[in-house]
Structure formats: structure tokens, C-alpha cells
Amino acid sequence: MQATLSLKGRALKYLAAREHSRSELMRKLAPHAEDRAEIERVLDDLQSRGFLSEERFVASVVHRRAAGHGTARIRQELSLKGITADQMRAPLEELQSSELARAHAVWARRFGSPATEPREQARQMRFLMARGFSGDVVRRVLKGELPESFDDAAPDTDDLP
Known part of the structure; x- marks a missing residue:
């Protein structure tokens, strides 16, 4: 015992x-x-x-990784930890809606400005893909497409003293 x-x-x-x-x-x-x-x-x-609790574990991983990683990378990590597709489906579907905003934030922190040369653009693309963002989202970020909520998140300068 x-x-x-x-x-x-x-x-x-x-x-x-x-x-x-x-x-x-x-x-x-x-x-x-x-x-x-x-x-x-x-x-x-x-x-x-x-x-x-597997549900708490999935929520914990999603919370820790969401700011810097794409859905594919989080899915892979959860799979490696023994989580089934059914257990991760709902949290990852919720995460999918913010994928463009999260990818843009990661890109802006790392690079800040669009690439002017093909070699630099490829480097930025590889960086985002390695973080687990989908190819479609990576292309949209590199084209300069801003997330819909990006305008809402910007502070209103009229209210500043």
C-alpha cells in the first residue's frame, strides 16, 4: 500500500x-x-x-500557447500529450476564429514591417509556418491584411488627455 x-x-x-x-x-x-x-x-x-481532468489540461495548453502559436502547432502538442481529436475539437475551433489576429501579433512583434525582398518574405513565412499558423493565414498576414478586430483593439486617441 x-x-x-x-x-x-x-x-x-x-x-x-x-x-x-x-x-x-x-x-x-x-x-x-x-x-x-x-x-x-x-x-x-x-x-x-x-x-x-483532460478538459482542464486542454484549456491550460491552449491558454499558454495561443498568444504565440497557431492552431496546427497547438493541435500537434496536444496529440503528443495523448489528447484525442474529440477532446481538442471545441477549444481549437474557438481558437481558429482568432488565428489571423494572433498571427499578425506574432509577426508584428518579430518583424514589424513588411518584407521588401523575396528572401526576407520567405524568412517571415517560414517563421509563421513554424509557429503553426496555416498557409492561408500566413499569406494574408504577409499581404498586410489586418484582422477585423484590429481596428477595435486600437486605442481611441480622441479620449486621451
């Missing part, structure tokens, strides 16, 4: 630091357990008590 308490303690320690997926915890606890069934029991208990 002592080993089970130790596994539960380790799992709670990991969960206290940040949200984890079930498969992540399984991998991290495997070296400390005698068999897989023991880990399954601990994770089932944590899940039934609400300490372990």
Missing part, C-alpha cells in the same frame, strides 16, 4: 505544478510503479476526485 501512496503523492506533486494529461502522468509515474495497473488505479482515483 505504501507504493500506491507514493505514486499518488508523486502524481499530486506533478499536478500541483501544472495540469497534466493522463498519458503524461502515466509516463512520468511508470518508473516508480511495479505495474501499469497500479498507476491506472491511482489515475482513476485522481480523475474521479477531479484532480486530473
Whole structure:
């Protein structure tokens, strides 16, 4: 029974630091357990008590990564962490609506001005694609298309003192 308490303690320690997926915890606890069934029991208990939640994990990853990464990159990260397509569908669909605005913000922070040479344009394109933004969104950003909410986000200078 002592080993089970130790596994539960380790799992709670990991969960206290940040949200984890079930498969992540399984991998991290495997070296400390005698068999897989023991880990399954601990994770089932944590899940039934609400300490372990795939939905919270997905929301956490989306929240941490959304500002700097595209939907494709976040989807890939979630897949690598053992999240199924069904579990990530709704949060990623919500994220899709802000893809252009997020890509533009990332591009503006990194580059700030449109490329004048094809070589520089290719570099900017590679940068955004590596961040997980779709090809369509990358082309729109590099053409100078501003997101619809961009005008709304700009401060109204008439109200400044």
C-alpha cells in the first residue's frame, strides 16, 4: 500500500505544478510503479476526485500557447500529450476564429514591417509556418491584411488627455 501512496503523492506533486494529461502522468509515474495497473488505479482515483481532468489540461495548453502559436502547432502538442481529436475539437475551433489576429501579433512583434525582398518574405513565412499558423493565414498576414478586430483593439486617441 505504501507504493500506491507514493505514486499518488508523486502524481499530486506533478499536478500541483501544472495540469497534466493522463498519458503524461502515466509516463512520468511508470518508473516508480511495479505495474501499469497500479498507476491506472491511482489515475482513476485522481480523475474521479477531479484532480486530473483532460478538459482542464486542454484549456491550460491552449491558454499558454495561443498568444504565440497557431492552431496546427497547438493541435500537434496536444496529440503528443495523448489528447484525442474529440477532446481538442471545441477549444481549437474557438481558437481558429482568432488565428489571423494572433498571427499578425506574432509577426508584428518579430518583424514589424513588411518584407521588401523575396528572401526576407520567405524568412517571415517560414517563421509563421513554424509557429503553426496555416498557409492561408500566413499569406494574408504577409499581404498586410489586418484582422477585423484590429481596428477595435486600437486605442481611441480622441479620449486621451
